[in-house]
Amino acid sequence: MPDCSRFPAWKKLKEHQKDMQRISMRYLFAEDANRFERFSLQAGGILLDYSKNRITALTVRLWLELAKEARLSDAIEAMFSGQKINRTEDRAVLHTALRNRDHTPVFVDGRDIMPDVDGVLARMRTFTDEVRNGNWLGYTGKRITDIVNIGIGGSDLGPVMVTQALKPYWHRDLRAHFVSNVDPSQMIDTLAEVDPETTLFIVASKTFTTPETLLNAHVARRWLIDQAGSEAAVVRHFVAVSTNTEKVQAFGIDKEHMFEFWDWVGGRYSIWSAVGLPVALMVGMDHFEDFLSGAHAMDQHFRTASPERNLPVIMGMLSLWHNDFWNAESQAIFPYDQYLARFPAYLQQLEMESNGKSVTFDGKTSRCQTGPVIWGEPGGNGQHAFFQLLHQGTRTVPADFLIAAESQRPVDRQHEVLQANCFAQTKALMLGKTRDEAKAELMRNGVTGKRLEMLLPHKVFPGNRPTTTLVYRKLDPYTLGALIALYEHKVFVQGAVWNINSFDQWGVELGKQLTGGIETDLADDKQITGHDSSTNGLINACKHLRRNGNGATG
Numbered sequence: 001m002p003d004c005s006r007f008p009a010w011k012k013l014k015e016h017q018k019d020m021q022r023i024s025m026r027y028l029f030a031e032d033a034n035r036f037e038r039f040s041l042q043a044g045g046i047l048l049d050y051s052k053n054r055i056t057a058l059t060v061r062l063w064l065e066l067a068k069e070a071r072l073s074d075a076i077e078a079m080f081s082g083q084k085i086n087r088t089e090d091r092a093v094l095h096t097a098l099r100n101r102d103h104t105p106v107f108v109d110g111r112d113i114m115p116d117v118d119g120v121l122a123r124m125r126t127f128t129d130e131v132r133n134g135n136w137l138g139y140t141g142k143r144i145t146d147i148v149n150i151g152i153g154g155s156d157l158g159p160v161m162v163t164q165a166l167k168p169y170w171h172r173d174l175r176a177h178f179v180s181n182v183d184p185s186q187m188i189d190t191l192a193e194v195d196p197e198t199t200l201f202i203v204a205s206k207t208f209t210t211p212e213t214l215l216n217a218h219v220a221r222r223w224l225i226d227q228a229g230s231e232a233a234v235v236r237h238f239v240a241v242s243t244n245t246e247k248v249q250a251f252g253i254d255k256e257h258m259f260e261f262w263d264w265v266g267g268r269y270s271i272w273s274a275v276g277l278p279v280a281l282m283v284g285m286d287h288f289e290d291f292l293s294g295a296h297a298m299d300q301h302f303r304t305a306s307p308e309r310n311l312p313v314i315m316g317m318l319s320l321w322h323n324d325f326w327n328a329e330s331q332a333i334f335p336y337d338q339y340l341a342r343f344p345a346y347l348q349q350l351e352m353e354s355n356g357k358s359v360t361f362d363g364k365t366s367r368c369q370t371g372p373v374i375w376g377e378p379g380g381n382g383q384h385a386f387f388q389l390l391h392q393g394t395r396t397v398p399a400d401f402l403i404a405a406e407s408q409r410p411v412d413r414q415h416e417v418l419q420a421n422c423f424a425q426t427k428a429l430m431l432g433k434t435r436d437e438a439k440a441e442l443m444r445n446g447v448t449g450k451r452l453e454m455l456l457p458h459k460v461f462p463g464n465r466p467t468t469t470l471v472y473r474k475l476d477p478y479t480l481g482a483l484i485a486l487y488e489h490k491v492f493v494q495g496a497v498w499n500i501n502s503f504d505q506w507g508v509e510l511g512k513q514l515t516g517g518i519e520t521d522l523a524d525d526k527q528i529t530g531h532d533s534s535t536n537g538l539i540n541a542c543k544h545l546r547r548n549g550n551g552a553t554g
């Protein structure tokens with residue numbers, strides 16, 4: 001496969017971008033009354049309005065040419081049909097099979113994996129029903145009231161984000177807690193909030209070798225045994241979610257209490273597997289299956305819809321357009337939905353761990369700019385913090401705005417206020433305010449003369465800043481499933497064009513390797529000299545501070 005910059009459509013897009021630099025969105029909207037209809041799509045209960053971007057029909061045509069030259073359709077089929085597209089790890093990529101609600105066979109190495117998938121879902125149903133109905137009892141015979149998920153990365157971010165997003169569906173007598181950080185404060189504070197007699201720990205780790213998770217799990221296990229006065233309590237209070245039966249058993253969790261998943265599920269794509277157990281416990285298996293169904297609907301759309309009507313294809317190409325042709329360094333995500341507060345953090349792993357690569361499948365350095373920096377916050381809060389930079393800063397930050405048509409918790413007309421804020425922001429970013437408009441406004445407010453001249457440049461908004469808006473009826477489990485799958489496939493589309501492996505994560509290894517040596521160096525009080533001067537200095541400063549309390553380093 002040629003480097004993406006060598007595709008003929010890439011070159012055409014470069015030329016086209018030069019033309020587009022001269023055209024404003026104000027003009028494009030004024031010129032075409034049907035711009036919204038032309039540049040909006042719907043699937044899986046999600047409306048995607050991408051009209052407030054610097055694009056024309058020609059732009060989209062060229063994106064589709066590029067997708068064709070990159071053989072995107074073949075790549076999509078290769079993923080869904082279980083080919084080992086994660087070549088550096090020699091694995092298939094089949095999170096889509098986890099939510100294959102049609103139950104049609106999916107083969108890995110000649111074996112249909114659907115019976116395994118459905119088998120684990122059935123076990124999850126039995127277990128979650130028992131806990132939710134109060135039949136699963138703790139070591140003193142009390143029902144479970146608190147669930148503590150111990151995991152990190154994909155074994156944490158998905159469970160946290162989805163559990164939080166589906167709060168209106170929670171079982172009223174259950175509470176969920178999440179511990180990911182190896183900083184013991186998080187575990188200690190969590191343990192202070194729960195009762196050992198009524199707490200269920202879920203140790204979630206694909207590999208079951210991740211030190212942060214295992215250290216935290218051991219702290220929780222010791223705490224439980226200390227409180228209960230016997231190891232026998234562990235069996236009623238610990239379950240595991242993993243691909244590694246041996247390590248789970250070595251930790252002291254029985255195979256019976258392990259929920260399996262498989263190496264063809266990437267960590268950051270694992271929320272659809274038993275990694276979703278905390279979600280299923282909190283919202284019940286019926287809602288969890290609705291969540292899977294929403295994702296399945298988006299999968300079918302992605303696999304079968306024509307590229308020009310295909311939400312993930314359009315979103316992927318749009319993001320690539322900003323990233324590679326307008327040199328946008330980051331992509332912001334603004335949910336106008338409090339329940340999606342952790343969605344930006346979830347997308348950070350999904351996008352940045354997937355597409356933060358600089359080497360193509362052919363082992364060559366990519367000549368294209370790959371994954372952008374993803375960041376974001378609930379939009380309403382962002383408006384009063386960093387939106388200034390979006391409106392008047394020197395950088396262009398393409399942003400996704402997400403909003404529900406209906407609130408999960410309606411109060412008076414407050415949801416309309418939220419919606420008005422969301423739509424006003426995208427309108428303001430697109431339209432801006434010209435010098436003439438700003439001047440007229442100042443004069444209307446009685447500002448004249450020198451003060452007007454001084455103020456005027458500060459009151460101008462350049463506008464022409466790209467935003468994309470996603471609207472859904474209500475953040476129910478089905479819609480949330482479709483939304484996450486939409487972003488997953490968007491990431492896939494970009495990876496396919498860049499010809500990078502979106503499913504490995506070798507970049508996290510080096511830091512892990514170096515941690516062991518530094519941990520040993522930190523264990524005693526000796527002066528350390530074996531690293532670069534900065535690393536030596538930092539280790540020695542910590543030792544000095546912990547020895548002497550405070551004061552100068554040395």
Ligand code: F6P
Nearest residue numbers: 153154155205206207210267508
């Ligand atoms: O270090 C990165 C990573 O491997 C992620 O890809 C993964 O989601 C996370 O660590 C946790 O891994 P595990 O589920 O194996 O504990």
